[in-house]
Amino acid sequence: MxxxxxxxxxxxxxxxxxxxxxxxxxxxxxxxxxxxxxxxxxxxxxxxxxxxxxxxxxxxxxxxxxxxxxxxxxxxxxxxxxxxxxxxxxxxxxxxxxxxxxxxxxxxxxxxxxxxxxxxxxxxxxxxxxxxxxxxxxxxxxxxxxxxxxxxxxxxxxxxxxxxxxxxxxxxxxxxxxxxxxxxxxxxxxxxxxxxxxxxxxxxxxxxxxxxxxxxxxxxxxxxxxxxxxxxxxKNAMMNKEGYKEFEAVLEKGNVPLNPEDFEAIANHEGALVLDVRTQADFIKEHIPNSIFIGLNGQFAPWVGALITDLKQPILLVVPEGKSEEAVTRLSRVGYDNTLGYLAGGIENWKKSGKDIDRIDSIDAQEFEKRYTPELEILDVRKPGEFESTHLKTATNLPLDFLSENMNKIDKNNEYYVHCAGGYRSVIAASILKARGFDKLIDIAGGYGALKNTGIPKTNFVCPNSTK
Incomplete structure (x- = not known):
């Protein structure tokens, strides 16, 4: 046995x-x-x-x-x-x-x-x-x-x-x-x-x-x-009850290299979401305008499932070299079967073709410490339980899981510093907000894990469960 x-x-x-x-x-x-x-x-x-x-x-x-x-x-x-x-x-x-x-x-x-x-x-x-x-x-x-x-x-x-x-x-x-x-x-x-x-x-x-x-x-x-x-x-439960496309057909359709011109044309014609699955550091540095980041190096499939509401949404991928099949496979595991291809040659090829790129402002925790005042607008995108256990006093909890439903609570004219626990979710959140017209965003690299080890006075943190 x-x-x-x-x-x-x-x-x-x-x-x-x-x-x-x-x-x-x-x-x-x-x-x-x-x-x-x-x-x-x-x-x-x-x-x-x-x-x-x-x-x-x-x-x-x-x-x-x-x-x-x-x-x-x-x-x-x-x-x-x-x-x-x-x-x-x-x-x-x-x-x-x-x-x-x-x-x-x-x-x-x-x-x-x-x-x-x-x-x-x-x-x-x-x-x-x-x-x-x-x-x-x-x-x-x-x-x-x-x-x-x-x-x-x-x-x-x-x-x-x-x-x-x-x-x-x-x-x-x-x-x-x-x-x-x-x-x-x-x-x-x-x-x-x-x-x-x-x-x-x-x-x-x-x-x-x-x-x-x-x-x-x-x-x-x-x-x-x-x-x-x-x-x-x-939706996944219904697919498991009613059936679905053969995996090989999904992979064949989605694992297709596209040059920048075809990639852009398909994105416009099909209304495809451009999903960038590289690391958050790569995405922060440069990415296709209005693309969304959900990196393969995190809990990729669950976050796709939580944030992309339509399983039939056409998707185009920006992937690290050699990771296109993995990305299509992991999307299909949660029912996203409408991937239409990936950008051949990645961002470098996109830039060589003369197309625009965008970036996200990002600072480390030490730089945030220098800038910190209680008047700063801070978005903490961790889960409510994480936020309740400990957070910066002036932070607003805007959980990534429910970002779309709560976007009306923030103002596009304001500047926001965005953080999660370690830096992965905050870049997802920033990418979604940026695609929706929020241009004044600063990501805090390393997230709350880095912030709590800075010299920001402890009186500026809420720690109800602390024994100290």
Missing amino acids: NIEQIYTGCLAQGAYYIESEGEVAIIDPLRETQPYIDKAKAENATIKYVFETHFHADFVSGHIDLAKKTGATIVYGPNAKTSYDIYGAKDGEEFKLGKITIKAIHTPGHTLESTTYLLVDEGGNNHAIFTGDTLFLGDVGRPDLAIKQDLTKEDLAGMLYDSLRNKIMPLADDIIVYPAHGAGSACGKNLSKETVDTLGNQKKTNYALRTDMSKEEFVDEVLDGILPPPQYFS
């Missing part, structure tokens, strides 16, 4: 490759399926099942393409209804894979069809659970994504409580927990950076598995502090 966790940091997502006696099951695969096929081929194995723990909202799964290419059966738990062929597992139903068994345990709460898969090894021992978004390490899945007319988030949270108490917690402490997500995912609040643990340790450390917790307390704690889901979540 072989179990391999295939973890993708940008999505904070874990897919799983399980093999026994030449038969393979894939759990929650990524959009691009060829790596799974190549791995099975290299091991002279056959992909028999594709198990889906639920209708994912934060990424587009590769289950449909994988089944088409391999003949594998797509398995969902109870209550799953799709526009393509699946096998709907019953609660407790078992699936043979070589010498091991995978048992479907219906665990509704995150969504109605959410299912945990229990792996029983060759000796008949319960070995591991693949919990999807039912149980994370340190947290549980948010219960507000599958709300229907006759169900509330409180109803779903109550279901999740019952699923955990009746289906998961009675299992042995030495069982291994393999979740679908880790820290950085918006599918929960307090996810651990670790990606594998034992159930026994989770019973000790995970607040949601406390034995002295009533259902009412559980519902209150699980729902407390949940931010609204990113706008793309419901």
